[in-house]
Amino acid sequence: MSDAIASPAAAAQADYEKHPEALQAPDVDDIPIDALPKSRWERSWPVIACGAGLFSDGYLNGIIGSVNTMLSDIYPETYNNSTASQNVTSIAFVGTVLGQLIFGVTSDYWSRKWSLFIATCILIVFGALCAGSYGAGDSQVGLFDALTAYRFFLGIGLGGEYPAGSVAAAESTGELKSGHRNRWFIFFTDFMIDAGYVVSAIVATIVVVATSERHLRAAWRICLGIGVIPPLSLLYLRYKLNEPEEFNRERMHKYPYWLILKFYWKRLLVVSAIWFIYDFSSFSFGIFSSKWLAIIIGDSAPLWQSFAWSILTYTFYLPGSFAGAFLSDIFGPKQTLAWGVFLQGVVGFIMVGAYKQLATPEYVAAFVVVFGIFSALGELGPGDNIGLVASKSCATAIRGQYYGIAAAMGKIGAFVGTYVLPIAQKNAPNPTRAGQDPFIISSALCIFTAVLCWVFVPNIGQDTIALEDLRFREYLEANGFDTTTMGTRTAQQQVSESASE
Incomplete structure (x- = not known):
């Protein structure tokens, strides 16, 4: 909200705090979210607690590649x-797609806090089961079946981090200082995912060096077991969370889905398409990294060296994500996403044109540099901002379901990409x-994504969540929906009511 809107309510709150005996407590719902009487830590830690769990997404998806390599060495035949x-x-x-859809519903209908807490418990339980592979017996087939089953349920927990954790983090940023909200959302969502990938490569390298390749059976279990630590470290913080104030004010108890669909279907379709295309094309990024890794280390290098070079591959993401967090506050998520993915497409086409020269030992250093720029641009643009666009382009009351559907489409895009792009390679x-x-396809999709964003995605500012809630309420009221049924009495409201009695 603008200062002109915020200042009267904030002033009323300040006067009441100075002279509570002479004034009636202002209605808490009239106080802007960022003017509520809270300390800086009280405003910041919910963003951290809600968003940082996506570190597990990066770690667990990154470490499974290393674990897969170890299992291939241990059981080359079966x-x-x-x-x-x-x-x-x-x-x-x-599992992640299923979790995104399930927790999208529960976080809207029931609770952001408890949906997130349950997702965290699932990550801890099934992360431990993956590491131990309990119930597998001595059979190799039983081991693989157990890992598959536990990974499925682990995916459900990871899916819950999106519509419960990221959504709650976005809503909690409304209590932070205007001009800094987007960066803090990104630091504890996309940047956490990227950091998880980097740490997964570091852990795999250290564990294999420590155990040696003669003890890979222990090494892969240790690598998976360490994945339990991040969600375990957040469990208490998430237990102590309160529901985001924006959610308390705007939640619905009855959903007029026909009205909601008419209002948001076009926007949801565009956001889902952008997320699908980005995750679909991002699979091809690993094709180039595999190529220059093969050039540098060859086929006879020890396993730990391969994992160590993966650290560099993943580290390319971090500067792009970090820079994009600040650019998103300066230029807005829409412009940062569109220009980032457009430039990524341009660099991709440059790599296609120079591929024959770059993919040689003589130019491997240039290959690594250009690939690093390409990867960083992907994080600076859509990597950082697609979650922001999804979380701030709809009303609070349906944000969990809206975000869950868009994020699920992204995961489906990644899954489809793992099958379609190798077919393009095979038929070359x-x-x-x-x-x-594969990079011709991906780069063309990057340009198309930029156009979609420029044309169809709305501008998103610092106060978009509050303004979008107001726009949605006005639409519902114009169509005969009783908006007085929305919201929940908060603890602050109860205290204010008691003080006025």
């Missing part, structure tokens, strides 16, 4: 020559085209 390898690595996608007429074709 693991590689069956569907086990594919199932273990990809089944979490299915020569090795050079096998490297170029």
Whole structure:
């Protein structure tokens, strides 16, 4: 809200705090979210507690690649020559999509706090089961089946981090200082995912060096077991959370879905399409990294060296995500997303044109630099801002379901990309085209995504959540919906009412 709107209510609150005996307590719902009497820490820690759990998404999705490599070395016949390898690595996608949809509903209908708390418990329980593979017995097939089942349920917990955790983090940023809200959302969502990937590569490298390749059976279990630590460290903070104040004020008890669909279907379709395309194309980014890794370390390098170079691959994401957090506050999520993904597409086409020269030992250093720029731009644009756009382009009352659907479409896009882009490589007429074709597809989709964003995504400012809630209420009232049924009496309201009696 603007200062002109915020200042009278804030002044009323200040006067009441100075002279409570002479004044009636102002209605808490009339006080702007960022003017509520809270300390800086009280405003900040809910954003951290809600968003930081996405570190687990990055870590668990990053570490499974290393674990898959270890299992392939341990069981070269049974693991590689069956569907086990594919199932273990990809089944979490299915669970994540299901979790995003389920927790999207529960976070709106029931509670942001308790939906997030349950998702955290699922991550802890099934993360521990993955590491121990309990119930697998001595059978290798039983081991793979157990890992597949536990990874599926682990994915459900990861899915809950999006519509419960990220949504609550976005709503909590409304209590922070205007001009800084987007960066704090990004620091504890996308930046956490990227940091999780980097840490997963560091952990895999250290564990394999410590155990040596003779003890990979212990190494992969340790790597998965460490994944339990991040959600466990957040469990108490999430237990102590209160519901975001914006959610308390705007939640619905009855959902007029026909009105909601008429109001938001176009916007949801666009946001979901952007997330789908971005995650679909992002799979091809690993194709180039695999190529330059093969050039640098060759086929005979020890396992730990391969994991160590993956640290560099993932580290490219961090500067892009960090810079994008500040640019999102300066230029807005829409412009940062659109220009970031557009420039990524341009760099992608440059890499396609120079692929024949770049993919050689002589130019491997240039290859690494250009690939790093390409990866950083992906995080600076859509990586940082698609979650912001999804969380701030709809009303609070339906944000969990809206965000959950958009995020689920992103995961489906990634899943589809893992199958479609390798087909493009396989059907290429020569090795050079096998490297170029997936990036031609991905770069073209980047440009298309930029156009979608410029044309159809609304401008998103610091106060968009509050203004969007107002716009949604006005629409509902114009269509005969009783908006007085919205909201929940908060503890602050009860204190104010008691003080006025």
